[in-house]
Amino acid sequence: MSGDPNGAQIRHVNGIDLAYQVFGTGSPLVLLHGGFGSVEMFGPNLELLAAGHRVIGVDLQSHGRSPAAERPMRFEAMADDIAALIASLDLEHVSLMGFSLGGAVALRTAIQHPDLVDRLVLVSTVFRRKGWFPEMTGGMDAMGPETAEPLKQSPMYEAYVRIAPRKEDWPVLVTQLTTALKVDYDWSADVARLPMPVLIVAGDADGMPPSHAVELFGLLGGGKRDANWDGSGMTRHRLAILPGLTHYNINVSPMLAQTVIPFLDGA
Numbered sequence: 001m002s003g004d005p006n007g008a009q010i011r012h013v014n015g016i017d018l019a020y021q022v023f024g025t026g027s028p029l030v031l032l033h034g035g036f037g038s039v040e041m042f043g044p045n046l047e048l049l050a051a052g053h054r055v056i057g058v059d060l061q062s063h064g065r066s067p068a069a070e071r072p073m074r075f076e077a078m079a080d081d082i083a084a085l086i087a088s089l090d091l092e093h094v095s096l097m098g099f100s101l102g103g104a105v106a107l108r109t110a111i112q113h114p115d116l117v118d119r120l121v122l123v124s125t126v127f128r129r130k131g132w133f134p135e136m137t138g139g140m141d142a143m144g145p146e147t148a149e150p151l152k153q154s155p156m157y158e159a160y161v162r163i164a165p166r167k168e169d170w171p172v173l174v175t176q177l178t179t180a181l182k183v184d185y186d187w188s189a190d191v192a193r194l195p196m197p198v199l200i201v202a203g204d205a206d207g208m209p210p211s212h213a214v215e216l217f218g219l220l221g222g223g224k225r226d227a228n229w230d231g232s233g234m235t236r237h238r239l240a241i242l243p244g245l246t247h248y249n250i251n252v253s254p255m256l257a258q259t260v261i262p263f264l265d266g267a
Contacts, residue, residue: 008065013084014077019065020058020085024050028094029264030082031057032102034124034251035177036156038064038163041099043252053095053264058085060105062176064160068169073176074183079108086116095264097121099251100207101177110198111190120194121260123201124208124247127219128186131212136247140181148174191219197236199263201256203245210241238263 008019021039023046031049033041039057040046049055059066061078071077082105086094096117098106103125110117126132132140148171151157161167198220202213217223217239227233240259242250250256 008059010065010067011085011088013088014081016061016069016071016081017067018058018061018081018085019067020056023047023055023057024053026053027264028089028091029053029055030086030094030096030106031055032060032082032096032098032106033057033063034100034102035181036063036151036160036173038159040064040159040163041251042256044254045252045257048254048257049097049261049264052261056085056089056094058082060102062169062173065163065165067165068172069176073180075104075108075180075185076112078105079112082106082109083113083116086113092116093118095119095121097123097260098125099123100125100247101181107187107191110194110196111187114195117196119264120196120198121201121263122198122216123256124203124206124250125200125216126208126212127188127191127216129184130186131208131215133207133209136207140178143174143178143181145171145175145178147178188219191216194220197238197263199238199240199260201240201242201250201259203242203247203250205244205246206250207247213239213241 008021010017010019033039038059061073062068093116096106103122107122110120160170200213200216204210220237221235222237225233242255245253
C-alpha cells in the first residue's frame with residue numbers, strides 16, 4: 001500500500017494499482033463512479049453518505065488517481081479488482097454502490113463475488129447494452145482513441161488532469177474506456193440469481209427508459225404482485241425512479257443519497 005499526492009491510498013490488486021479514499025465511519029460502503037470520472041463525481045452525495053457510513057471511494061482502472069493500467073478494460077476484470085480491494089482491506093462484506101460505468105462494475109462484482117456484497121445499489125445502470133437509448137449507444141460507438149484530443153476541451157479532461165498521476169496517460173484511459181463501451185452484453189440470467197437485496201435507482205429522464213429499470217426490478221422478482229396490507233407480498237429489492245433527473249445530474253442530486261441511505265440502513 002502507498003499514498004499519492006492527492007491524499008488517496010494506492011493498493012496493488014488483481015495485477016493493477018487502484019486508488020481509493022475513505023470518508024466517514026460506520027458500516028463499509030464501496031462507491032464506484034461513472035466513466036471518465038472519479039469519486040468526486042458524486043458531489044454532495046459523498047458527504048451525505050459518509051455521515052453514516054465508512055465510504056470507500058474507488059477510482060476505477062486507469063481513472064482519476066489510479067495509474068494507467070496496461071491491460072484491456074473489461075467489466076469482469078474491474079469487478080475482480082473491486083473484490084480484490086475489498087479482500088485487501090480485510091472487509092468480509094460491504095454494501096456496494098455504482099453509477100453508470102461504476103454501476104456495471106458493481107453489478108458484475110455482485111454476480112462474480114456475491115459473498116462479498118451485503119447490499120447492492122445500481123444507479124443509472126443497464127444490465128444489457130441495448131438497454132441504453134439508441135443515442136447513448138450511438139455516442140459510445142462514435143468514440144475511439146482519436147477522440148482523446150478533442151475531449152481535452154471537456155470538463156472530464158479538466159477534472160482528470162487535476163488528480164491523475166500522469167496527465168499524459170489521458171489517451172490510455174480514452175482508448176481503454178471507449179473500447180470497453182463497445183462490447184455487447186446481456187446479464188439477464190445472472191441478475192435473476194443475485195442473492196442480496198438490490199436497490200435500482202434511475203432518473204425519469206435518464207440515459208435509458210424507466211422501463212429498463214422496471215425490467216431489472218422484475219428480473220429480481222419485484223413488481224409481480226400486490227404487497228398486501230402487511231407487506232408480505234414485497235420482495236427485498238427496491239426500485240426508485242427519481243423525478244426531474246437525467247444521466248448527467250442524478251449523481252450530484254442530494255435526492256440520490258436521500259433515496260439510498262434508508263436502503264443501506266435496512267429500512
